[in-house]
Amino acid sequence: MQGQVKRAIAVLLIGLAFLYGPSSTAGAAETSQIEQLQKIIDLQQQQLKAQQRQLEEQKRHLEQMQGQINSLLKTVRGSDSEVASAVGPPIPPPPVTPPAAPATPPSASAPSAGGNDDSQGSASADSGAGGDQSDDPWPAPQPQPAASDAQGSDVVAADAPLPSDLAPATSIATDATVKTTNPRIKVTLSGQINRAINVVNDGEDTDAFFVDNDVSDSRFRFVAEGKFSQKALVGSVIEVAVSPNNSEEVSQTNQDSGDFIDLRKVEVYFDHQDYGRIWLGKGSTSSDNTAEVDLSGTDVVQYSGVADIVGGILFREKSSGTLSDVAVNDAFFNFDGLSRKDRVRYDTPAFWGFQLSGSAISDGRYDGAVLWAGQVHGFNIASAFAASKPSSSETDFRLDGSASMLHTKTGLNLTLAGGMDQLDDRANSSNLYAKVGWLADTFDFGSTAFGLDFTRAENIDADGDQGHVVGGAVVQRIDPFGTELFAQVRWYTLDRGSGPAFDDIVAGTVGARVQF
């Protein structure tokens, strides 16, 4: 453009020289020359205006391209289809207006006001886009003014490749996705419905019970996380169990136990990849789940907490045939640490697969745990061990642990768990659990898991108690629907050291857990 201006000025100077130079004698020929010069100047002005409009069009086009690049970067982790929808249809290249023909009469020149209006219109649209870009945490560098591109050449072609100035913009923006220091917030809702039908024979009667499966009861949770760097985040969880007719409460005498609502988790956590995680609020203590490590795939209905699925069912006295006050969950317990409590908890980062954890809990309780997980020689292995101090005055301490290993090639798996309470005034109570399983990929839509387990419990409800449970279960995943269908059979036996003998309880279960 500057070249054009120079040429126009040169023409002007020549014209002036003709007008006022020593050779000027003010003749008719000179007048015609002046008129010709005037025409040339007018044409040059028209050309300059046309080129200015074209350059503004080019600028608008480049800014649209920049907007597209930003959209791509925002969706760069999404699927291809998401990216395509985010980008939208390609923007057609702006029409290239040829420079005004020299033959165009001055009266036909584009109105300058109209041209300015156009540029202002695009400028206002651009300013809107610019506003978006100012909010955009991945700001791309502004393209160089089109004039600099036009330097040395008359017009930049509309279909020319992007200026090289824009090339580094992509890489800079991509880096920004990794190195940004802006907090990144995500709030999610998740949960599940887990319903089951238990058919229970207590030695005398057989009844069906429609329950919420307490093994993993129906619940929903809100999780909010803010990531402040690649290594640090702050999160909070509110998790509520909404569990009508919970299987822990339903019994032969209370088949409609009503609504069970439990604030399972109300907590905040601070996590740093190098320094570990601190939890504050109500949630899992360090020892929670340490007796329940399970890789079998059947643990939606079959795990070391063998009582959960029919916890409220009462044993019937053999001699009189009357229902006792001893429920399944009185006689069987897996000593799984201190469950969920109001606490402050710290987890170390994992090192060589190990992780240490400790928590201080309300009412003078505390616990500590060691966890290890790793993949060795084709086996996935997970294990945990915990020691805890319950608040009960009769319990000195509680020990529990579990381990589970899955052979990834065959799907065969083994799970072991155990726990005990050291008691002051009576014999220690304990529980041992073992399960063998097979996790098969029979169907395309989800894995099929089979499990056989055995439990031995001692002195849990009373001194001299011996309980045994044998069970079998199958769980079919239907991944496209986020669903697990399950069925199981369990046989509970409780022998008392003293007092009345009890009938065995046999329970069959079918049900489904649906994640929404």
Add this chain to the structure above:
Amino acid sequence: MARLWILLAALALAGCAEVKPFHPVQNREDPDGPGLFSGKGGKIILYESPDAEVGEDQ
């Protein structure tokens, strides 16, 4: 006896050398996998800041 302990320690170290990271999912507590309505991620996103991928790469 001391030799036995040394042998066991050597075996344990040899075993550790083969260990690869493994992060078990607590299937009963917070199951991994797709949801009926939420799809592949299993979580319905209520809010996400424009550049957020929080939780995906933990």
